[in-house]
Amino acid sequence: MEALILELKKEIIKVLNLEGVKPEDIDNDAPLFGEGLGLDSIDALDLIVLLEKNYGIKLEDPGKGREIFGSINIFAKYISENKK
Amino acid sequence: MSGQVLVTGLGIVSGIGISVEETLECLLSGKSGVGAVKYLKTNHNDIPCSEVQLSDQEMCSMLSIPENVPITRTSLMGILAAKNAMLNANITPSRSLRIGLISSTTVGGMEKSEQYYNDFLENDTHNEYIKIHDCGACTEVIADYFGGFCYVSTISTACSSSANAIALGSNLIKQGILDIVVAGGSECLTKFHLNGFNSLMILDRTHCRPFDATRAGLNLGEGAAYLVLESEDSVKSRNAEPLCKVSGYGNACDSYHQTASSPDGKGATLAMQYALEMSGLKPSDVDYINAHGTGTANNDESEGIAIMNVFGNSIPPVSSTKAFTGHTTSAAGSVEAVISILAMREDFLPPNLNFRNKIEKLSFEPVSQLRQNVKIKHVLSNSFGFGGNNTAIIFSKLQ
Amino acid sequence: MDLTITKYCNIKPHKIWVNGHEVIDAGTNESLEKSLIQSYRLLGLNYLKFFKMDNLSKLAILATDCIVKETELYGAADKENTAVVFANASSSLATDSNYQQTINNPDNYFPSPSLFVYTLPNITIGEICIRHKIYGENVFLISRKFDADVLYFYVNELFERTDTQNCIAGWVECNMKTYEAYLFLVEKGIGENKFETNTINKLYKTK
Numbered sequence: 001m002e003a004l005i006l007e008l009k010k011e012i013i014k015v016l017n018l019e020g021v022k023p024e025d026i027d028n029d030a031p032l033f034g035e036g037l038g039l040d041s042i043d044a045l046d047l048i049v050l051l052e053k054n055y056g057i058k059l060e061d062p063g064k065g066r067e068i069f070g071s072i073n074i075f076a077k078y079i080s081e082n083k084k
Numbered sequence: 085m086s087g088q089v090l091v092t093g094l095g096i097v098s099g100i101g102i103s104v105e106e107t108l109e110c111l112l113s114g115k116s117g118v119g120a121v122k123y124l125k126t127n128h129n130d131i132p133c134s135e136v137q138l139s140d141q142e143m144c145s146m147l148s149i150p151e152n153v154p155i156t157r158t159s160l161m162g163i164l165a166a167k168n169a170m171l172n173a174n175i176t177p178s179r180s181l182r183i184g185l186i187s188s189t190t191v192g193g194m195e196k197s198e199q200y201y202n203d204f205l206e207n208d209t210h211n212e213y214i215k216i217h218d219c220g221a222c223t224e225v226i227a228d229y230f231g232g233f234c235y236v237s238t239i240s241t242a243c244s245s246s247a248n249a250i251a252l253g254s255n256l257i258k259q260g261i262l263d264i265v266v267a268g269g270s271e272c273l274t275k276f277h278l279n280g281f282n283s284l285m286i287l288d289r290t291h292c293r294p295f296d297a298t299r300a301g302l303n304l305g306e307g308a309a310y311l312v313l314e315s316e317d318s319v320k321s322r323n324a325e326p327l328c329k330v331s332g333y334g335n336a337c338d339s340y341h342q343t344a345s346s347p348d349g350k351g352a353t354l355a356m357q358y359a360l361e362m363s364g365l366k367p368s369d370v371d372y373i374n375a376h377g378t379g380t381a382n383n384d385e386s387e388g389i390a391i392m393n394v395f396g397n398s399i400p401p402v403s404s405t406k407a408f409t410g411h412t413t414s415a416a417g418s419v420e421a422v423i424s425i426l427a428m429r430e431d432f433l434p435p436n437l438n439f440r441n442k443i444e445k446l447s448f449e450p451v452s453q454l455r456q457n458v459k460i461k462h463v464l465s466n467s468f469g470f471g472g473n474n475t476a477i478i479f480s481k482l483q
Numbered sequence: 484m485d486l487t488i489t490k491y492c493n494i495k496p497h498k499i500w501v502n503g504h505e506v507i508d509a510g511t512n513e514s515l516e517k518s519l520i521q522s523y524r525l526l527g528l529n530y531l532k533f534f535k536m537d538n539l540s541k542l543a544i545l546a547t548d549c550i551v552k553e554t555e556l557y558g559a560a561d562k563e564n565t566a567v568v569f570a571n572a573s574s575s576l577a578t579d580s581n582y583q584q585t586i587n588n589p590d591n592y593f594p595s596p597s598l599f600v601y602t603l604p605n606i607t608i609g610e611i612c613i614r615h616k617i618y619g620e621n622v623f624l625i626s627r628k629f630d631a632d633v634l635y636f637y638v639n640e641l642f643e644r645t646d647t648q649n650c651i652a653g654w655v656e657c658n659m660k661t662y663e664a665y666l667f668l669v670e671k672g673i674g675e676n677k678f679e680t681n682t683i684n685k686l687y688k689t690k
Contacts, residue, residue: 016535016597017534017535018531018534019531019533019534020531040341041341041343041344042284042342042343042596042597042600043597045283045284045285045596045597046595046596046597048285049283049593049594049595049596052593053593062285190574190602190603192574194579198583201583201587218572218573218574218576218625219574219625220572220625220626220627237624237625237626237633238624238625238626239622239623239624239625240574240603240604240605240623240624240625241603241604241605241608241621241622241623242603242605242606248622252622252637255637255640255644256636258644259636259640261636275586276579276582276583276586276602277599277602279586279594279599280582280594280596280599280602281599282594283594283595283596283599284596284599284600334620335620335621335622336563336618336619336620336621337567337608337609337612337617337618337619337620337621338609338612338618339609339612339613339616339617339618340613341609341613342600342601342606342609342610343600350618351618354563354618358620358645362644469603469605470600470603470605470606470609471603471605471606471607471608471609471610471612472609472612472613473605473608473609473621473622
């Protein structure tokens with residue numbers, strides 16, 4: 001799980017162009033949206049693409065993204081349970 | 085300068101017809117152009133769209149353009165619509181007139197470029213399409229078909245483009261720079277933006293339902309439409325019969341997000357207020373609003389709130405006609421301008437198809453059934469583009 | 484109405500000039516994007532959304548910041564009477580091409596929403612307006628090359644027709660090979676650079 005979490009953080013930083021943010025800066029339980037990293041709706045869509053591209057998980061309902069992307073830990077758990 | 089800007093001609097092609105008459109027939113009979121994709125070669129055959137029911141070959145034939153001449157679908161639709169508008173106005177562009185063409189598009193020749201992209205990279209078989217890909221080139225191809233335009237320009241502000249073209253055309257006439265302007269836009273369906281909108285997850289997999297509480301997104305459409313705008317002097321000098329006038333317009337930035345509208349609808353509110361101010365009308369003078377009404381969760385609520393901001397307790401009948409034509413993106417402003425003027429001319433309120441449930445936060449419901457014998461003296465048409473570019477135009481009957 | 488250009492900015496790889504004076508030399512960079520990012524750092528901007536934008540928007544942000552800095556437009560207040568009038572030749576073509584790469588290969592087909600969002604030139608205006616809280620009239624015109632006449636006409640008419648108090652206008656062009664920006668701030672009043680076609684051309688050609 002630790003390896004997945006680190007990989008996920010690096011991917012998120014790269015895909016979302018989070019300038020100046022390092023993996024160690026991202027708290028595993030902090031909200032990704034709103035406060036915390038302050039991601040927005042377009043970032044959420046990019047994470048949906050990342051989910052499919054890197055882990056083969058297709059998310060049809062963008063509304064579900066809100067729960068899954070709640071925090072790094074929640075996100076990583078979802079991936080490890082649903083990865084193809 | 086100043087003086088009135090009169091509308092003397094209309095031309096439109098869309099999924100509900102290739103003429104003003106066909107368009108009117110569909111609006112009155114409730115017949116939508118939204119359905120399975122037929123002309124665009126895409127794998128996304130589960131996404132309903134509204135296409136102009138003509139192939140490129142058919143349009144070339146109608147316009148007597150030889151088959152070996154490279155031309156884009158956007159330009160073909162534009163030529164067809166502009167031709168009809170000028171026929172309607174009884175105008176032929178020539179250097180003896182001060183006549184301009186202001187067109188709009190976002191995709192331009194994209195539909196051909198995406199077909200021939202690999203050829204562009206690997207061989208020289210379709211290089212002639214490279215030159216006519218970009219937005220400005222598409223307009224020039226339309227202008228060159230007719231010849232005679234002394235001023236040509238292109239506006240590209242996404243879904244408010246052709247509304248802005250009508251505004252710019254009006255400004256050019258009021259400033260005395262031109263006497264006649266053919267203003268509008270053209271946009272064809274492409275895989276580029278079908279996939280793009282799909283990636284934003286704002287496309288409805290079923291027929292869209294603008295202003296409905298359960299709405300699930302928009303249906304894309306393609307089309308082209310132009311108004312012939314003319315100065316009072318020009319109309320007098322050639323004894324033309326104007327259909328109506330452009331009495332006001334406004335543009336403002338929503339300044340909120342690249343693709344979403346603000347919760348308080350600030351940009352839309354300002355645009356409508358500026359249009360009313362220019363026209364000298366009170367909100368209660370407006371008899372019908374043709375809304376932007378895309379059917380997305382975000383737009384319809386935001387626009388609804390903006391309408392409430394401006395019209396308070398006297399909200400006129402509102403409907404979106406995008407369930408008829410689909411969202412024709414850059415052409416939407418002029419497509420819906422033509423529909424608004426037709427509604428005013430024929431005394432009817434086009435229905436907002438597929439509406440069943442009121443949006444909770446809004447104080448009004450759209451017009452869900454066709455209503456005829458309705459006197460419309462002033463009609464307001466909204467067109468809002470990504471990037472927060474919001475435009476409102478008011479057309480009015482002449483006294 | 485008396486209108487004057489109170490400030491102007493020229494950008495070409497890899498330099499930025501404000502009112503004709505060089506303010507930034509970003510050095511030679513391997514890519515257009517790196518050049519724009521280096522300019523951002525040298526200007527000391529602090530706006531993380533910059534890194535998510537396409538090159539056209541990055542360019543416009545740099546140019547606009549240069550001309551509104553140290554004016555009353557630089558600040559959090561809502562500006563309903565500030566207009567933005569941009570023009571270029573390539574629209575958003577460079578970004579269109581990048582987005583196309585994400586849907587070109589049916590075996591590696593992942594349309595990118597964050598790239599698609601920038602496949603419209605007026606998103607660039609949207610980004611400027613969001614950053615500087617601008618709510619006024621805005622338009623993006625496309626023409627084959629820089630056209631001072633159309634910019635003069637549009638901006639002049641805007642001031643006459645509306646309550647516009649100031650306008651950020653100019654040419655913001657970014658294609659696959661290079662970028663170029665020339666923005667100017669038009670305000671009411673009399674000044675050294677009277678707002679007219681000759682002046683627009685003269686200041687454009689200084690760099």
